[in-house]
Amino acid sequence: MLVSFATLCFAALSGAASIVTHNNDYLNYTVVPGLFLQDDPSTNASTFNFMTTNFGLINRTYPTDDTCKEGHQATQWERFAHYIAALNREAPQNVEYKLLYMGRHGEGWHNAAESYYGTPAWNCYWSEKDGNGTAVWADAHLTANGVSQALAVNAFWASLITDQRIPTPESYYTSPLTRCLATANLTFSGLNLPQKHPFIPEVKEYFREGISGHTCDRRSNKTYIHNAFPTYTFEKGFAEFDHLWEALHGETNADQDIRSKKVLDDVFGSDQSTYIGITSHSGEIASILRVLGHQVFGLSTGAAIPVLVKATVLKASPPTTTYQPFTSLSTCATAPITTASTCDDCSCCK
């Protein structure tokens, strides 16, 4: 059945395709400004609450509002979706728009431990251990607080679906680290999602956190992930074991940005969806924001950010990028002094 865009505002979830890229093309990303508060330089990320601001969607009109003739009053999100559909319909062949809903996992045991020990002692000593005897933070699981945070975001999505008729993700991706696998599950379980686009996330290696040399960033094996989250799928080539993590060594931010671009190129080049859910990490989402040219916008545990991305295929050689070697972590041999310590490096070693 053909649905006319002129008569149905919500019939926005179509028309897009993945852009075709060839070997020597370069995918360039920009953020479409003026749509979300998170992209406004005057928004303070440390006090911003996406759940009390309609996900940050700015109250405004769009040039396509007058073709939005619904029986009911169209919501801000419906008018937004109608606009995005028009942008994609009218875009030249080498341009595509996608909305990324990027969520950070809820609090994990590694977050709790970093708060408990303080960042210097965490970085220099505790983060290299698997745990402390009572808590385990190697491939950290969510704390009870982290579970509550994810459930709050689940309730938020439920309200957006009911009240705003928000376009929910048409595809889902998650980091392979347990805290994200679990957060995605809690966030998207039990929602009234369209049958056509159920919550079946694909696990993607490069949506993982910065590979820090901390045990919290060492992922579990594929068999474990599959057994714990049997409905999830894996990207092609996903390895049984974590070959990227190295004890006491970490990737640089520049390297992280190179692989963030690779995973975005992969998604934009293969996924026809306009609305995409990504469950990842503070460091990794910060890296993706750098690649997209979005302003710095720190997310607290459990927080999420929408970004409308314009991808342009350029017939230009990509800038040359070379991976740098991992850098060594400095560590303390024994637990550092933590009380009233002002050191921010390993000068607090005993």
Ligand SMILES: *[C@@H]1O[C@H](CO)[C@@H](O)[C@H](O)[C@H]1NC(C)=O
């Ligand atoms: C953002 O808010 C925090 C917390 O209230 C405050 O400390 C900081 O100065 C604010 N930043 C700016 C740029 O206003």
Ligand SMILES: *[C@@H]1O[C@H](CO)[C@@H](O)[C@H](O)[C@H]1NC(C)=O
């Ligand atoms: C948009 O407008 C509504 C009601 O008019 C208001 O409740 C809401 O806070 C506004 N949202 C933003 C992000 O400005």
Ligand SMILES: *[C@@H]1O[C@H](CO)[C@@H](O)[C@H](O)[C@H]1NC(C)=O
């Ligand atoms: C281990 O770390 C957790 C924080 O993750 C803390 O609550 C707990 O008290 C610590 N256990 C010991 C024995 O220090």
Ligand SMILES: *[C@@H]1O[C@H](CO)[C@@H](O)[C@H](O)[C@H]1NC(C)=O
């Ligand atoms: C969440 O995980 C539980 C336990 O594995 C599983 O039963 C449930 O189907 C999952 N929910 C979704 C939406 O994936």
Ligand SMILES: *[C@@H]1O[C@H](CO)[C@@H](O)[C@H](O)[C@H]1NC(C)=O
């Ligand atoms: C995979 O991970 C699980 C859970 O950590 C572990 O019990 C199992 O031995 C691992 N499998 C292999 C082949 O190492």
Ligand SMILES: *[C@@H]1O[C@H](CO)[C@@H](O)[C@H](O)[C@H]1NC(C)=O
């Ligand atoms: C490529 O993206 C950057 C920002 O991410 C932007 O400044 C630049 O104008 C874009 N170039 C083209 C040709 O679109």
